[in-house]
Amino acid sequence: MKQKILVVDDESEAVELVEFNLKQAGFDVITAADGEEAVKKAKTHFPALVVLDLMLPEIDGLEVCKLLRRDPATAQLPIIMLTAKAAEIDRVLGLEIGADDYVTKPFSPRELVLRIKKILERGRTKAEARETIRHGELEIDIPKHTATWKGRAIDLTATEFKLLTILAQRAGRVQSRDTLLRDVWEYDNLIDTRTVDTHVRRLREKLGGAAKYLDTVRGVGYRFVE
Amino acid sequence: MKQKILVVDDESEAVELVEFNLKQAGFDVITAADGEEAVKKAKTHFPALVVLDLMLPEIDGLEVCKLLRRDPATAQLPIIMLTAKAAEIDRVLGLEIGADDYVTKPFSPRELVLRIKKILERGRTKAEARETIRHGELEIDIPKHTATWKGRAIDLTATEFKLLTILAQRAGRVQSRDTLLRDVWEYDNLIDTRTVDTHVRRLREKLGGAAKYLDTVRGVGYRFVE
DNA sequence: CGCAATTGTTACGAAATGGTGACAAACGCG
DNA sequence: CGCGTTTGTCACCATTTCGTAACAATTGCG
Numbered sequence: 001m002k003q004k005i006l007v008v009d010d011e012s013e014a015v016e017l018v019e020f021n022l023k024q025a026g027f028d029v030i031t032a033a034d035g036e037e038a039v040k041k042a043k044t045h046f047p048a049l050v051v052l053d054l055m056l057p058e059i060d061g062l063e064v065c066k067l068l069r070r071d072p073a074t075a076q077l078p079i080i081m082l083t084a085k086a087a088e089i090d091r092v093l094g095l096e097i098g099a100d101d102y103v104t105k106p107f108s109p110r111e112l113v114l115r116i117k118k119i120l121e122r123g124r125t126k127a128e129a130r131e132t133i134r135h136g137e138l139e140i141d142i143p144k145h146t147a148t149w150k151g152r153a154i155d156l157t158a159t160e161f162k163l164l165t166i167l168a169q170r171a172g173r174v175q176s177r178d179t180l181l182r183d184v185w186e187y188d189n190l191i192d193t194r195t196v197d198t199h200v201r202r203l204r205e206k207l208g209g210a211a212k213y214l215d216t217v218r219g220v221g222y223r224f225v226e
Numbered sequence: 227m228k229q230k231i232l233v234v235d236d237e238s239e240a241v242e243l244v245e246f247n248l249k250q251a252g253f254d255v256i257t258a259a260d261g262e263e264a265v266k267k268a269k270t271h272f273p274a275l276v277v278l279d280l281m282l283p284e285i286d287g288l289e290v291c292k293l294l295r296r297d298p299a300t301a302q303l304p305i306i307m308l309t310a311k312a313a314e315i316d317r318v319l320g321l322e323i324g325a326d327d328y329v330t331k332p333f334s335p336r337e338l339v340l341r342i343k344k345i346l347e348r349g350r351t352k353a354e355a356r357e358t359i360r361h362g363e364l365e366i367d368i369p370k371h372t373a374t375w376k377g378r379a380i381d382l383t384a385t386e387f388k389l390l391t392i393l394a395q396r397a398g399r400v401q402s403r404d405t406l407l408r409d410v411w412e413y414d415n416l417i418d419t420r421t422v423d424t425h426v427r428r429l430r431e432k433l434g435g436a437a438k439y440l441d442t443v444r445g446v447g448y449r450f451v452e
Numbered sequence: 453c454g455c456a457a458t459t460g461t462t463a464c465g466a467a468a469t470g471g472t473g474a475c476a477a478a479c480g481c482g
Numbered sequence: 483c484g485c486g487t488t489t490g491t492c493a494c495c496a497t498t499t500c501g502t503a504a505c506a507a508t509t510g511c512g
Contacts, residue, residue, distance in 0.1 A: 003298040004298055004299075046272070046298075046299040047298070048298030048299070048301060048302075072228075072229040072272070072273070072274030073230075073274070076274070076302040076303060076304060077302060078302060120298075120301070157487085157488060157489080158488085159488080159489070172369075173369040173370055173371075174369065174370065174371040191490070191491095192490070192491065192492090194470085194490090194491075194492085195490055195491070197469095197470060197471070197472095198471095198472090198489085198490075199489085199490090200470095200471095201470095201471065201472070202488095216470070217371055217384075218383065218384060218470075218498070218499080219384025219385070219468085219469070219498095219499080220371055223370070223371070383498085383500090384499090385499080417500095418502065418503095420459090420501085420502075420503090421500080421501055421502075423458095423459065423460070423461095424460090424500085424501075424502085425500085425501095426459095426460095427459095427460065430460095442458095442459070444457095444458065444459075444508095444509070444510080445457085445458070445510095
């Protein structure tokens, strides 16, 4: 199933450039040359994402962005802004517009495609509830409830396994002790946050060499290193 | 403009309870009793959010979730999961599958409405809740809690990171020492304003070349240069 | 220039944070 | 029930981080 991308720009050259590259990358492309057309097509074609030029005749990009955000049907639609000047970025960022990313002109089509994929991926990787997680030689098999390091099984308790799983699933992102308490211990507010430390320690002990994946972020929480 | 919510549950009691409360809160409500109907209605009515029961006849909630995520048209649609049991794994799994939040039965309708509002709000103020901030070759990744300059990681303490983040988020606008104390140190009025200076200094030291972004505005405070 | 106000720099003690080992309660299981 | 395992809490310690004060440098201004 191809994903549809709506490209909005009044300069036909730019549109063609983007269109060609997106099709090359396996997307379906629909286009619009002004704000009004953009809003209309967004509501009828339901694209997966919108590439939106900031400078448009009549209704400008920011306005289109606002309009899309206002309508429940398109409020969650990811938007990538194209801006001519770097100085305009701050308008996009500063205001409560809600673009998901931005690219400055002149841009490399390659970069744009990468950004688009990244944003679309964000929604999809969630969908693929991965049953096994692998980082280097550490492997976590969720349905089997087992973890192995360099092929050798690591004997973990239920809590330790869950802690490891949650951290590994969110690899790279710091998880605060409170977050971990909520997601590993499930809202059990009675529990002391220091308990997390103890479990991390036990986990590290058992992980042996794989303990290198568990990073302490002082003053914040813990992080699974990518 | 009312926002549409799709409520999916096979128990009519539950549906009515949710429906009543959502309408009370000013939402439009459409309902579905099974997974197939849910997917169909999601694609024709384009609701702003889906409230989805985990236990459904035929296709269950998780499956519906996956189906919605797979289709570009609904991939970004926010989903709140309802779970009957405090089923440990299913909750977490639900999140990884791509639900945006979850509520356990029995739930207070008030809580559900609050969660819905929170999620819908998120879409509207995305710009401020950006996950990464980029200025030139300086990149700040908030969930990862990392900052890089020309691709190289900068090791910052929790306070330094927060200070940098707040300044960068408000690039261009001067922040007074008092403002920074309030937003970085969170209302800790006991703290001396000179403390800010020291932290800015430490931050500059660590930033190295990127320190050029931190401007002193004499008599006022500090500013992140655009 | 010279002064006052403001900011940068340095250093240091206090406080916080996280790692560690020990312990007792709770749990699971035969 | 009894036993071993798991789990949450605590106290202690090393380390990092923080806040402040004291001093040097800079800036703005008449």
